[in-house]
Amino acid sequence: MGGPDAPAFxxxxxxxxxxxxxxxxxxxxxxxxxxxxxxxxENRTPGYRAIVSALHEHTGGADVIGITGSPGAGKSxxxxxxxxxxxxxxxxxxxxAVDPSSPYTGGAVLGDRIRMGSNVGDMDVFFRSxxxxxxxxxxxxxxxxxxxxxxAFGKDVVVLETVGAGQNExxxxxxxDTVAVLVQPGSGDDVQTLKAGILEIGDVxxxxxxxxxxxxxxxAELEEMVHRREGGTTGRGAGHHGATSTAxxxxxxxxxxxxxxxxxxxxxxxxxxxxxxxxEVLETVANSGDGVDSLIEAFxxxxxxxxxxxxxxxxxxxxYAEEIRTLVRAxxxxxxxxxxxxxxxxxxxxxxVRDRETDPYAVAEAIVGPIAxxxxxATDGDRDDRAD
Amino acid sequence: MSAEQQERAVRCLVAKVGLDGHDRGAHVxxxxxxxxxxxxxxxxxxxxxxxxVQAAVQEDVDVLGISILSGAHNTLIPKxxxxxxxxxAFDDTLVLVGGIxxxxxxxxxxxxxxxxxxxxxxxxxETIEFIRNxxxxxx
Numbered sequence: 061m062g063g064p065d066a067p068a069f070x071x072x073x074x075x076x077x078x079x080x081x082x083x084x085x086x087x088x089x090x091x092x093x094x095x096x097x098x099x100x101x102e103n104r105t106p107g108y109r110a111i112v113s114a115l116h117e118h119t120g121g122a123d124v125i126g127i128t129g130s131p132g133a134g135k136s137x138x139x140x141x142x143x144x145x146x147x148x149x150x151x152x153x154x155x156x157a158v159d160p161s162s163p164y165t166g167g168a169v170l171g172d173r174i175r176m177g178s179n180v181g182d183m184d185v186f187f188r189s190x191x192x193x194x195x196x197x198x199x200x201x202x203x204x205x206x207x208x209x210x211x212a213f214g215k216d217v218v219v220l221e222t223v224g225a226g227q228n229e230x231x232x233x234x235x236x237d238t239v240a241v242l243v244q245p246g247s248g249d250d251v252q253t254l255k256a257g258i259l260e261i262g263d264v265x266x267x268x269x270x271x272x273x274x275x276x277x278x279x280a281e282l283e284e285m286v287h288r289r290e291g292g293t294t295g296r297g298a299g300h301h302g303a304t305s306t307a308x309x310x311x312x313x314x315x316x317x318x319x320x321x322x323x324x325x326x327x328x329x330x331x332x333x334x335x336x337x338x339x340e341v342l343e344t345v346a347n348s349g350d351g352v353d354s355l356i357e358a359f360x361x362x363x364x365x366x367x368x369x370x371x372x373x374x375x376x377x378x379x380y381a382e383e384i385r386t387l388v389r390a391x392x393x394x395x396x397x398x399x400x401x402x403x404x405x406x407x408x409x410x411x412x413v414r415d416r417e418t419d420p421y422a423v424a425e426a427i428v429g430p431i432a433x434x435x436x437x438a439t440d441g442d443r444d445d446r447a448d
Numbered sequence: 449m450s451a452e453q454q455e456r457a458v459r460c461l462v463a464k465v466g467l468d469g470h471d472r473g474a475h476v477x478x479x480x481x482x483x484x485x486x487x488x489x490x491x492x493x494x495x496x497x498x499x500x501v502q503a504a505v506q507e508d509v510d511v512l513g514i515s516i517l518s519g520a521h522n523t524l525i526p527k528x529x530x531x532x533x534x535x536x537a538f539d540d541t542l543v544l545v546g547g548i549x550x551x552x553x554x555x556x557x558x559x560x561x562x563x564x565x566x567x568x569x570x571x572x573x574e575t576i577e578f579i580r581n582x583x584x585x586x587x
Binding site: 090091092095096098099102103104105106165167168169170171173174175177180181182183186187188189191193 | 457478491495586
């Protein structure tokens with residue numbers, strides 16, 4: 061595909077004058093411009109790609125934290141307290157909160173903002189609600205782009221909040237550097253759902269509403285799962301099944317989240333012979349703000365770990381690779397969709413297959429063939445087939 | 449390359465300002481807007497004008513619907529509108545007021561820049577239709 065020649069990167073999308081001014085305004089700190097850029101990203105307004113392109117070189121300064129968990133786990137409330145705590149230490153904060161939209165009308169009620177009680181009136185917390193507009197794979201692109209806008213704007217911390225209910229949402233939080241998975245106590249079901257892919261993405265696990273019955277049990281269950289995953293992936297002894305070997309440290313901070321959290325973050329990690337990251341299990345009570353300081357310390361510890369171990373480079377490379385792949389896939393998909401339309405639409409094609417006039421493979425070949433030919437022509441040297 | 453589909457949605461902020469604690473109406477409206485295909489951000493109760501401005505600017509809403517039943521509209525609404533102007537967001541935000549507003553105040557509010565005032569008993573379709581017809585076109 062790449063061919064012997066390095067692909068030309070010069071043809072970045074060009075900015076219109078109005079959009080260039082908008083980018084300029086955003087970089088110089090205009091809230092309005094930031095809000096408008098995110099709208100363009102969400103709407104996929106023509107020209108938004110050039111805007112995101114132009115912002116890219118200004119990104120990389122923010123710590124991006126993803127927060128996911130089942131509905132009602134207390135994500136929004138916790139994000140509110142996190143934002144307030146970051147503000148206390150002088151950091152500026154951006155928040156992207158993703159809510160589902162109705163598959164029937166496309167409408168949505170974006171309610172996360174109600175919980176942002178600690179930060180109302182503070183413009184240095186930029187809170188933005190986004191809806192999952194039923195775009196295939198596009199949600200993670202849109203949120204990643206919105207995070208870039210906040211990053212380029214100069215936010216120190218960007219928090220990405222989403223309901224962890226499916227692949228789309230998992231893709232969204234995966235664009236963060238540090239991922240916290242939120243669980244509420246007392247529902248074994250929650251921990252069950254974690255098995256479906258979310259366990260792997262958590263760098264920090266948070267048992268919120270830790271003042272409720274059953275919190276200790278949930279913490280213990282999570283500890284066990286985390287350490288089982290440890291044993292499985294790093295292969296440093298299959299005998300490390302939760303309770304036995306990790307009881308002194310793990311049990312300690314399960315019981316006393318505050319002090320235990322410190323110890324885990326600073327104390328025993330460097331001492332660990334293995335330098336891979338062991339997810340922490342912390343407790344918070346988002347309503348009162350208990351445990352939020354320890355949580356931020358855990359986030360910082362993870363960020364430090366990423367930098368010191370060089371893991372951040374791997375993470376970033378993987379993330380950008382994924383972004384490129386998603387974009388290319390979406391663009392090629394759009395080309396194919398347009399081609400299907402030109403051939404009378406998918407329904408007509410399906411009907412012809414049903415009538416045994418043709419078959420799905422032949423149809424796919426007919427549609428993708430011309431696109432493949434263009435790619436071949438382009439790699440042969442002549443690159444001006446872009447006109448249409 | 450640009451075969452990508454635009455996905456424009458009308459974004460609304462449904463806001464409660466001031467001390468009045470009745471948000472039943474605001475809830476009903478938020479749901480109706482959602483069912484009309486709008487994206488609705490709800491502010492929650494007891495917001496100060498500057499909170500509403502912050503939300504409207506950050507969320508970049510097309511429509512700001514302020515529900516107010518306390519009679520304090522003459523003090524609160526002007527502050528919201530001033531704030532929107534301060535952030536350069538007034539011109540392309542459709543500002544609506546819902547609630548109990550005397551006729552003579554309605555004229556004043558419209559003078560200030562409120563697009564329409566909807567009193568009790570306004571059919572939901574009327575409000576939604578008004579928004580569809582008047583939502584600001586944006587570049």
